[in-house]
Amino acid sequence: MKYVSTRGGMNAQAFSDILLEGLAPDGGLAVPESIPQISAQTLETWRTLPYHALATEVLSLFVTDIDRTTLASMTASAYCKESFKTEAIVPVRPLYDGMSLLSLSEGPTLAFKDMAMQFLGQVFPYVLKQRGTTLNILGATSGDTGSAAEYAMRGKDAVAVFMLSPHGRMSAFQRAQMYSLQDANIHNIAVKGVFDEAQDVVKALSGDLAFKSKYRLGAVNSINWARIAAQIVYYFHGWLRSTSAPGQEVSFTVPSGNFGNILAGHIARSMGLPIRRLVLATNENNVLEEFFRTGIYRPRGAAQTFATSSPSMDISRASNFERFVFDLVGRDAERVAGLWRELSREGFFDLSAMKPELDRRYGFVAGCSTHQDRLATIRAVHARTGVLIDPHTADGVKVAAKYVEPGVPMLVLETALPAKFSEVIEQALGMPAPLPAGLENLESLPQRFTVLPCDVASVRAYITEHAST
């Protein structure tokens, strides 16, 4: 399997070659040259596989330049009971009215980012070692991604993580989760600024090409293809666990931000998995919902992006969306390049003429949810089932309810555990969310972090001193 760019300007490359890169050289995103097809018979043979073995089957279709035995040992280490606290890795929990939760948040940081990041924590060190090089991952975080990256890379060879976080602006739980890591290769840098300013420092340093190459800076952002590939696995798992016969259809609802999670569902469906609907749920930041309703894509700037109670979905420019548009326009890279030129010129593009095809061929529908909806949904799910859901999952359940059809199981992707967003749970139910077993003392553990001014020179000096060589 080789990878090409959505904008056509990259020679076909192997998985390991695109693994450590960000954008393709032409500004596009890496996509598989063709989509592997899974027959109904093959699917049936996967029914009894444990999660890690299923991951080996699915990933081996996309990762053809790493031998299968090595890949199998990576998935076994990534998806183990020690990290996910449950034999199932991804349990399916019934709610009501045909809806169930696909629980993607049993990993070390209690959010679905672990599903992909745990695999990166295996494949990055392997490929780096093979190439005799090292990588210093630089990022800024306001929560989920940064901590998932740190837990995946902690103690790993050939990789160090430099994660900027806004000093004094994360919840006590999030701080404890990241700063309590004592591994020498994890560097928590609390900068005296807000998240956007931290992000600007990261952009400036990654944009300094001489510095970037001298210190081998890399990222683990949401456009990384390996993350998408690892996420495809749980759509297969969800289907296998909620059907009993070939061809039976299942719908999935996905709380969406950067379009990474639901893109993996789109690929699973393109591979032949019998998915009826892919329901895209947004919060008040509804750029994607608007696209699937109208065919017009109009991203918004930071000033028009609301800060909501499902903060990991406060995104108005979905970095993975281009990969779906590539498929929608018949994998025509020139057309994609043209659309993105139009986007930077006009601020939007209009594919409403393709709306009938969009509806007919891809199974997408969309809906949005508000703060009041989240509170009401958290209350309703708790009252009817005793299950506590987090605000992002609540956006999903709210929108899913509209699209449930008789005889078609509806799996709502649980993207975080409520303990991560306890203030919202308290607002909805008058009580905080309980901490998962083993994490009760997290906030009293010793913390290890460095406070720096939020400027390029200070962070540059810190990296120069501590980068892995």
Ligand SMILES: *Cc1c(COP(=O)(O)O)cnc(C)c1O
């Ligand atoms: C990242 C994240 C999302 C959004 O996922 P995308 O892949 O960006 O669409 C939703 N919920 C939670 C809790 C997240 O951390």
